[in-house]
Amino acid sequence: MPLQADPTVKFALKDFTIKRVLFKHLSTPSPYNTYQNKGLPPGPICTPQEETIDAVLNAPETEYIYFVASPSFDGTHVFSTNYQDHLKLAKEYQQALNERFGKIPDTSK
Incomplete structure (x- = not known):
């Protein structure tokens, strides 16, 4: 994928x-x-950085396969185990971006 x-x-x-x-x-x-x-x-x-490599090598085992930036803009991420939850969380992040920076016109159509 x-x-x-x-x-x-x-x-x-x-x-x-x-x-x-x-x-x-x-x-x-x-x-x-x-x-x-x-x-x-x-x-x-x-x-x-070395700390990042250590964090990856010692990462906890999880079922997460998706992540999106946190809508709080604090540098963290929100993780999910399925695509439906990921889409919901991604939409929340997009809404937070729109509120902070203004809505981007949809030019994909």
Whole structure:
């Protein structure tokens, strides 16, 4: 399944100043665009800190397979075990973005 991680799109565009990844960004041709390519990108998009590597190596076992940024904008994420819950949480995050930065017009139609 595609990873669909926004940071990989920012990496593909070489623009980490992007605050909101929009539909127009998702068509960027790149092996790092995880909306277009299944699985992990071909290489890292950043160099993790030692604490991050330790956290991954010692991560608790969970059933989570989806995550989305927290609508509180505190740098945390909200995790879910199924796609339906993920869609609900993603919608909550999008609504929080709209409230904070203004609604983005839907240009996908």
